[in-house]
Amino acid sequence: MYIGSRHNAADHLITAIRHGFAYAVVDCPLIIADGLKGNDYQEVSIDGGHFKSVRIARGITDADAMVVLTHVKGHALAGFGGAIKNLAMGCAPPVGKRDQHQGMQAEVNESLCEGCGYCETQCPFSAIHVEDKAVIDRSICYGCSACLQVCPRHAIYFNWERDVPRFLERMAEYSLGAVQGFKRKILYISFLTDITPDCDCVTWSDSPIVPDIGFLASADPVAIDTAALDIINQERGLTGSSLQCHHEPGEDKFTGVWGYVDGSYILEYAEKIGLGTRSYTLVEI
Template structure:
């Protein structure tokens, strides 16, 4: 049976406080309070953004949702896993500082920021799912152990996973680094003869997997995490990916990881997508 979907018209021009109240109205209209019980350890899964990046849902927009959870006497915590690529979300310390700078925490939301996958992204639980691609998936420890989840996602495009929203936020965003690597493992990127050796792909590669010589760029397959940033940035169309079956495998694997993250939380999760 398909889930019910509730919609409300909102615009960034209305301001964060208005958006927060509209999200609260959706929470109440949908009866989402039934997903949460008193004393639940409730993960509020978000994306805290990056330096100079505005493509994320800002903390004030979800303050109303946090207040609804507090009113239900749950024990909510705002959270997100570390990334495979190097940056300010690569380890828990830098990630927590970035989250605080962007208002995700006690001061901004009235609930604490807690990294779910440990200091370096390796704290995980193997969840048995017996899926088509994975027999077990590796989910961030605190996501696996919490009793309920409120997911906040933004609708965006991704070169490998397609249109990412809740499915990507839960499937990729709740996986440990082990789980993320498993999802990216099917993709192989190569640089062809059209390369002009401009260096743009190397500049944007988050894994430092690209080197340059006088003729063209080269991808170190042992370092590559399959994120597709080089393909997105290449101006000459020189980066090629084994799309076909491999992309399908990645998307299926991501769905299986989402299934693993929600296992045992049937009817204990609510999902908010901002378009």
């Protein structure tokens, strides 16, 4: 879906190896689940408010069991990225990722736009052209937020109250489709280390917003994400990070970075549609 080296299985494998996921290191084969060109998927029926079926990579639907390894971090559109987001985006082919983003519409604040063209170069759908100001073709914009994240003047924005809840609900429903057929044969492991403010898919990184904590394991994606969010919020925020506020223990760290997104919304919706429960008990090892 995005510009980069993950458009096809060959480039994706090369990228994975360069990041340390070679067979000699992990001692298991690496399989790109949606096929050579990202179009090998299966329609999975669900009973959601947005989808009655979702498109899940065939390598996922063919599997007998699954271990979901997640690096918990912030995210510009979701507030934070945990196991639910990992299921939704990680198990979907490119067309499924677009399904989830569809409906979000980027807007341009012309009073801030300087016409620098960064957004045009980063748009994976060629939906932006720049004359004096950036202009977005809404008929082909998928709301991926690539433009928003590179704009140096913060001139691109979404209607957060309208678009973000819909995006989070679509992700939760895709997660529900991803776990269908496993009959609870899924283990979730979430790493609460290097908790950076933005998604791992962006082309830059930033300082962690809280100290390293450890890792969590669960059989429930909603419970593990709820626990992760609670534990992170109990930490004192690190100075010199992207945290603009909410440094004190008990304050929501991710809204301290992305103030317009409440990451807990997806947990409520995921519980509502039967993906899991927000109730959990911590057992320290």
